[in-house]
Amino acid sequence: MLTVSTDYPEVIRQRRGAHRLQATMLSDRDLGVTDAFGLRNQGAHSGPVGEDQAEALPVPTTLLVSADGVVLWMDQSENYQNRSGPEVVLAAMQQYLDVGE
Amino acid sequence: MGMKETRKTVGTTLGLLAPVVAIATFLFWFYTNNSVGIPENRGVFIAVFVIAIVMAVASFIVGTRWFGGVAAVIGIIPAAFMLFTVSISKQVVAEDAIKVGDTIPYFAALDDQGERFTSDALAGTPVLIKFFRAHW
Numbered sequence A: 001m002l003t004v005s006t007d008y009p010e011v012i013r014q015r016r017g018a019h020r021l022q023a024t025m026l027s028d029r030d031l032g033v034t035d036a037f038g039l040r041n042q043g044a045h046s047g048p049v050g051e052d053q054a055e056a057l058p059v060p061t062t063l064l065v066s067a068d069g070v071v072l073w074m075d076q077s078e079n080y081q082n083r084s085g086p087e088v089v090l091a092a093m094q095q096y097l098d099v100g101e
Numbered sequence B: 001m002g003m004k005e006t007r008k009t010v011g012t013t014l015g016l017l018a019p020v021v022a023i024a025t026f027l028f029w030f031y032t033n034n035s036v037g038i039p040e041n042r043g044v045f046i047a048v049f050v051i052a053i054v055m056a057v058a059s060f061i062v063g064t065r066w067f068g069g070v071a072a073v074i075g076i077i078p079a080a081f082m083l084f085t086v087s088i089s090k091q092v093v094a095e096d097a098i099k100v101g102d103t104i105p106y107f108a109a110l111d112d113q114g115e116r117f118t119s120d121a122l123a124g125t126p127v128l129i130k131f132f133r134a135h136w
Helices: A009-019 A030-038 A086-097 B001-032 B044-062 B066-087
Strands: A002-005 A022-025 A061-065 A071-076 B109-113 B115-118 B128-129
Touching: A009 A022, A030 B109, A061 A086, A071 A086, B001 B044, B001 B066, B044 B066
Parallel strands: A002 A022, A002 B128
Antiparallel strands: A022 B109, A061 A071, A061 B128, B109 B115
């Protein structure tokens, strides 16, 4: 599992414990990864603003990618207040990758 | 108790109730949010925040004692803030955004240890990639 956010590496490092995540967590401060995927939110910038803040945010998106790099499934929120719940993601993984229970 | 006093009591009660309704809903919202449970249809939340604002405004129209007025203003703040966040929450991606069936692009970034990570490391293994807004 891989996560992408606009946080600085040190912030991610500090917060990792809180989420108990074992994922590789990437810092995408300049939105390079977000833009490569076309996932920069073009709507209102609803994050904190200021010199030290990211200039935009990604649209919350979960992608399931096959071993050969093809997107098998994705889930995207229409508004940032909704997220893909764990049950939705697990169901997709079971369906497409034949893993987990 | 005269008519005027009765009105003031009604107004003050409305003013005092507004922040109770607004703050309780505000807290419930974040409690729900924490468990990834904000419903697709946020209509009920929106309605309750609107009701809180209407109660606060009504308390001023009817007339309120000073503490009812203070409470009403305190109630308007979280309710209006939440309505504002709802109003700007619509997400729009670029026209060429990734979609099912696409091959993911090459990418590189620093991980949380400050080490450079490139998408080459993903070759040959399925992966779940999650873009999220940030840790705050």
